Amino acid sequence: MLKDTDEFKDSTAKEFMPYGVGFITFWLDRQGPELLLSILRGEGDSSISHRPPAAVWFSFGDYRPYLKLIREHGAPGTRIIVQVQTVDEALAAQQDKVDVVVLQGTEAGGHGSQKAGPLINFIPEAKAALQNTLVSNPDAGLGMPALLAAGGISTAAQFKAAQALGADGVVIGTGFMPTFESPGPQRAKERLLQTSDGGLNTVKTRIFDELREFCWPEGFDGRVVRNVVTDREDEDHQRDHWRHEGEAAFKVLREDRTGTKQDWIKATAEQDYNILPLWSGTGVGLLKKQTSVAEFMDQLLDERA
Template sequence: MTPAKNQFLALFSHITRRTHGVGKVPTPWFTKPIASAPMNGWSGPKLVAAVANHGGVPIYPIGYFTDPAAILKDLQAVIPLLSDNGDTDQTDSNTKGDEGAIKTEFLPYAVGFVTFWLDRQGPDLLLKILEGQGDISTTTATKRVSRPPAAVWFSFGDYRPYLKLVRQHGAAGTRVIVQVQTVQEAIDAQQDGVDVIVLQGTESGGHGAQRVRPLLSFIPEVVDALQERHKSSGLKVPAILAAGGISINSQYRAVQALGASGIVIGTGFMPTFESPGPQHAKERLLKTGDGGDTTVRTRIFDELRDFGWPEGYDGRVVRNLVTDREEEDLKTRGLFEPKGANAFKVLRADRTGTQEDWKKAVKDQDWDIIPLWSGTGVGLLKKQMPAAEYMDQLLGDDGKSH
């Protein structure tokens, strides 16, 4: 699939691999309509580089940042892992061309922000990243080069103040990706002129809206709504990505048929060799079948972690002792109260149910207590493999039928 034939990839056609030697024709970085989801603890530099090197669009997770210097250092660690990371003579299509053409060289990944957390921390880190401080600056014969990321992703909150900052302080060609959970949010994002809309279905692992529909109905309704506004008002239709429970090629083909330009994959990348997640957690994921039953949506872990998630959001996880006890209390006694100190009274009788238990579980990486975020597609994942091999299987490029 070429960028010219895919709306999502076409948005990034100005981002090319560096060329070496006179007469070399630049080739696009992004050739596969797969974005890796921004997953804290699971999307480190190795996975970001692996996805980018194989033509996908990786999203580095800024998440709950508290140390901007550490984030910038981690972003810089991606650069040596890229398959094309040498100095450039600045003669490719990113840096010259007709008047008005994009002239900035970009890094082949995006960064993902939790918007309500960005509200709390302030925009400084966003501005530093837009300036290219996540790059290991190189020097050519004529100037110092600091490259910004290809795109910025916003989820969970009012992204509009930051969209304005990206437009004001970002380089021309920096794309904006916004994740939405309702048709109206998609319409608003179209009105705001975002480049890419991610439609997150209820099947998605990790955080999402408590009231959100399945992708099967969500995608076509959004497509119809955006197309109608294009016809009536001339508003551009953003590229659409589908997120939620997608693990295999037949699902990719299905959402593509419904109108999505590409897919966002989270759970599917978690067991890959390049993901920084612990091996025993990866093995637990691969042994989890019947994802629609063995995963559950809950707010309990955000209460336990005291991250202050706004009302209206929860997260899908693999069931464990905590979710079982929460469900038991809700069904049999109706006594469950997830606020404050009572949030720690959710463990089985053979545990004390104290905050100390929670801290110990986090230290020990005890997945019977701490959350293993996962989408409903987890039951379709059967073996550990490199990220590139998994991407090929998703797109049906591995020579096997799916």
């Protein structure tokens, strides 16, 4: 992680640039707190040594055991960012006095909660609940965290809509993926730009985690562009639903899953996104051409939209 940050710094400026780190929290649990401590202390063979991150972002899991470490070993200005998927989680983050709460809606690409709802409801309800806490508990020493909206946002109009709903800013993932500067494979970028009707042609699924044998906890899945694997999985679920419960039905599912896994291994070598997962939010259909990051940002911040 320090090496990647150092390479980014060298490619963009001679002076030190503030950097942030993000963690899948349940993965950090498996590594232990020493990893976070080493980053906060700037340890390692890197020219950013002794410079704590400007921000630390936690997603998916219980971040609370790490707050004390950051507040004791990070820089005084190190910001704590927490991604949540429900109003109750947003309220808990406020109680923990984090600086930024990211409201991740069901529209988001990549991994998220299976219980997440759409941003059009999530943003205003979460903001109202947080503000109500301040009004009803004026002596609790709580503040209003900055609210960022994440999920399916690719255009200036959507950015403004999120702000109108109560967000202070937005988090964008899929929108940057097809840019020239993105390190992703060109085939993946082309497939994203060919995808239309993102609400229909992306789907939330656990199948790719199962095929990769990557152990995400129950309750989480990932939104991807529909392909042969997700279509096959839909067929499996339909067949499993309508068949009688019994060994014969499960035998069919096991055989189909084995074939899918073999196809997936082959596709990895060939970069075949008819089979490989292409993580994407519902806003993918609004991406029409490959641009530079600068051009994408200009479009996103266009006041005329």
